[in-house]
Amino acid sequence: MIRRWLVVFAFAGAVLQLALPYVLGRTVDSVLAGDTGPLALCAALIAVAVACDALETWATGATSATEAADLRGRMVRRILWAGPALTRRFPEGELVTRTGINAEEAAQAVQARIGAVALLIPTAGGLIALTLIDPWLSLTLVAALVLIALALKTFFRASAVSAAAYQRTQGEIAGRLVDALAGARTIKAAGTGRAETARVLTPLPELRRHGLALWAANARAGVQTGLVVPLLEIAVLGVGGWRLTQGALSVGDLYAAVRYAVLGAGLSTALGQIGVLARARAARTRVEEILQAPCPAYGNSPVPDGPGELRLGDVVLPGGSLTAIVGHSGSGKTHLTAQIGRLAPAELPIALDGIPIEALTHDALRACVAYAFDRPVLLGDTLADAVTLGAPGADPAAAAARAGADAFVRALPEGYATALAEAPLSGGERQRLGLARAFAHPAEPGRPRLLILDDATSSLDTVTARRVGETLTATSGTRLVVTHRTATAAAADQVLWLDGGAIRACAPHRVLWDDPGYRAVFA
Known part of the structure; x- marks a missing residue:
């Protein structure tokens, strides 16, 4: 006008x-x-x-x-x-x-x-x-x-x-x-x-x-x-x-x-x-x-009904299972987890309950996948906003409690209403809030949920990391955890071992432990 x-x-x-x-x-x-x-x-x-x-x-x-x-x-x-x-x-x-x-x-x-x-x-x-x-x-x-x-x-x-x-x-x-x-x-x-x-x-x-x-x-x-x-x-x-x-x-x-x-x-x-x-x-x-930069093209399939079975090429991860992803630095762990949620171009066929991820609508994919990163960027005006980003109806305190973050947030004068820019957060505290943000996306009844933790506990102390691991074990849905800890791999249902950018093996930790190359990953 x-x-x-x-x-x-x-x-x-x-x-x-x-x-x-x-x-x-x-x-x-x-x-x-x-x-x-x-x-x-x-x-x-x-x-x-x-x-x-x-x-x-x-x-x-x-x-x-x-x-x-x-x-x-x-x-x-x-x-x-x-x-x-x-x-x-x-x-x-x-x-x-x-x-x-x-x-x-x-x-x-x-x-x-x-x-x-x-x-x-x-x-x-x-x-x-x-x-x-x-x-x-x-x-x-x-x-x-x-x-x-x-x-x-x-x-x-x-x-x-x-x-x-x-x-x-x-x-x-x-x-x-x-x-x-x-x-x-x-x-x-x-x-x-x-x-x-x-x-x-x-x-x-x-x-x-x-x-x-x-x-x-x-x-x-x-x-x-x-x-x-x-x-x-x-x-x-x-x-x-x-x-x-x-x-x-x-x-x-x-x-x-x-x-x-x-x-x-x-x-x-x-x-x-x-x-x-x-x-x-x-x-x-x-x-x-x-x-004119290309954007990912999405399909028209809704969130599939099923247990959350994830297929990565020829490897099948059962729905509701806990998978540890391990490998030397540079083996492609982060790149693989990024492909699952379409944060990076897929280099191998990926399907959720038999439906290729590229066939899902944008909203369906985002409803299926929740991420926690090793260096999370917190967004929003307050700490509560940072936790409930993408899930405005979630309870920030409940999610933070599961991530071991509730105590230090409540210790702040304004609690969850503390302005994000004024919150004195350490690296570990930021990582716990990033975990809380992932936990704030609950799985809907009858629908699969992929929870992906990309080295998201690396800055946590041993006690807090163990508590988060216990919470993760009790969490429903299909869970994938990039880890360098032997205990985390041992607690998983199966381990996805990456080497040279490819999947070298997928088996329980106790089975892979007999391989010297696998043991060297944790050396």
């Missing part, structure tokens, strides 16, 4: 600008003839033109803000929907830059295009008006327009190249900065702050070079188009004065001709819109890389 108002005000202002020289010229002739009547109409027309200009300014800002908000919303939805596949492709700082600065620049393309098209109205009108006043004057304007068009074309090409390089370098700096912020504690402990600052700012000279190239292109085009307008005025005055002496023009005609010449050369003021379009074009390319 706001975009429509921008079109209305921009084009109305352009038409009024086109009409003003004619009205002013006729008013001059009338005043010289002793008739001051047209002065009121002239003043009213000027007032309306000023109002249109002010409203166009408002609509321009509102349109850019609306377009940027819409673009950012689409990008954030795409990033979250695409999931880890996209975040592995682009660094976090790069994604922030693209959803921030680049989205803002790309959104300005709409108002720039409208403004550029609106400039064509006075340009075309000025050319037609000069032709009607005197064809000799229109030829002068045509020559000027050719020079202006060539300057703008050169400027657009140079700006597009420099803008793309500038934006790319911005993203690189942002990516390095985010990495440094994530490792701030390590940098401080190592005393490498100066070296890390230099690393983050290494692309700064390149950024400066591209920025200077943008300004240089703008300056060259500004000088070139700026020289055309006064030269055009001089040429029109010369030709018009000559025609005036021949009696072919009146004083008012000459005044109107000069005004129309300047108005027709107003295309030179498109420098700003052309620069915005060049930056917007480069930014749009970066934005489209996000918007």
Whole structure:
């Protein structure tokens, strides 16, 4: 809706600008003839033109803000929907830059295009008006327009190249900065702050070079188009004065001709819109890389009825069983668990109660699978929100109690209402809250539930880890636990032993223990 108002005000202002020289010229002739009547109409027309200009300014800002908000919303939805596949492709700082600065620049393309098209109205009108006043004057304007068009074309090409390089370098700096912020504690402990600052700012000279190239292109085009307008005025005055002496023009005609010449050369003021379009074009390319990123395709199968039998290639895990996943570092444990919940592309056939996971709807898959990670990221305003994320109807205290987190949460002054940003949490406490979040998703009667703990007890002390293990054993549903603990593997119904990114064996711990290679996993 706001975009429509921008079109209305921009084009109305352009038409009024086109009409003003004619009205002013006729008013001059009338005043010289002793008739001051047209002065009121002239003043009213000027007032309306000023109002249109002010409203166009408002609509321009509102349109850019609306377009940027819409673009950012689409990008954030795409990033979250695409999931880890996209975040592995682009660094976090790069994604922030693209959803921030680049989205803002790309959104300005709409108002720039409208403004550029609106400039064509006075340009075309000025050319037609000069032709009607005197064809000799229109030829002068045509020559000027050719020079202006060539300057703008050169400027657009140079700006597009420099803008793309500038934006790319911005993203690189942002990516390095985010990495440094994530490792701030390590940098401080190592005393490498100066070296890390230099690393983050290494692309700064390149950024400066591209920025200077943008300004240089703008300056060259500004000088070139700026020289055309006064030269055009001089040429029109010369030709018009000559025609005036021949009696072919009146004083008012000459005044109107000069005004129309300047108005027709107003295309030179498109420098700003052309620069915005060049930056917007480069930014749009970066934005489209996000918007066109592939997202997982889901099927139309609902949550299947069954015990929760999980098939991983040729391996079948019985429904309701507890499976320990073990293997050396880099053997693919996390990648395998990510494939089950479609957090990573599946590299082997995976089925739940006979239904391929890719055939399930998005909501059905999320209802089937609950995760707890080794380094959980807590989201929400309060600790209660962090625990019940994705399960708003769950009891946060009950879930936290099962994860051994209830006691330390209640010890806080605000308890579960404690603001997440103000909660002094250790690594183990965060991990327990991550476990509580997984426990907060209860299995529905008659429906399978996969509970996946990806090394989610690694930061817990032995006592707490044992209690969580007891809770896990008593939990219904099919459970998979990535572990490095012998006791956890021994308590499981079966062990999935990974080696070199593949499943090497699936059997009870007591059976696998006879293999020296298996024992070496726990060494």
